Amino acid sequence: MPPDKPVEIWFQDEMRLGQKNTRVRQWARKGTRPRQPADQRYQNAYLFGAICPERGTGAAIMMPAADTYAMQRHLEEISKIVSDGAHAVILMDQAGWHTTSALEIPQNLSLMFLPPKSPELNPTENVTPKHPVR
Secondary structure (H helix, E strand, O other), rough: OOOOOOOOEEEEEEEEEEEEEOOOOOOOOOOOOOOOOOOEEEEEEEEEEEEEEEEEEEEEEOOOOHHHHHHHHHHHHHHHOOOOOOOEEEEEEEHHHOOOOOOOOOEEEEEOOOOOOHHOHHHHHHHOOOOOOO
């Protein structure tokens, strides 16, 4: 990291969004076994997000999978949002797609990994909407 550049601290995480149906239950007369079709299909998307609290800004993308390809695209998106002339340090967990040597880290980013099993150290683990959906 260049010593003469301003440093921005960013926090990154991702989450799965989607549908996963539960088993269907129904009341039935004792001794009967009525048919009850259940939709067992599911479909997911993954939201990758990062925030810079000091600047009050963030970067996010939605991808069909959480993998190295998606993480590479996310790093490129963050790189575009970092202030001109600044360098960003991104704190994140140690998911496999975060730590792989296959990632090409943009010049204006550095990755810093949090200790294992410590979600309380990452503020993005507790992000809640300003107006919760009801």
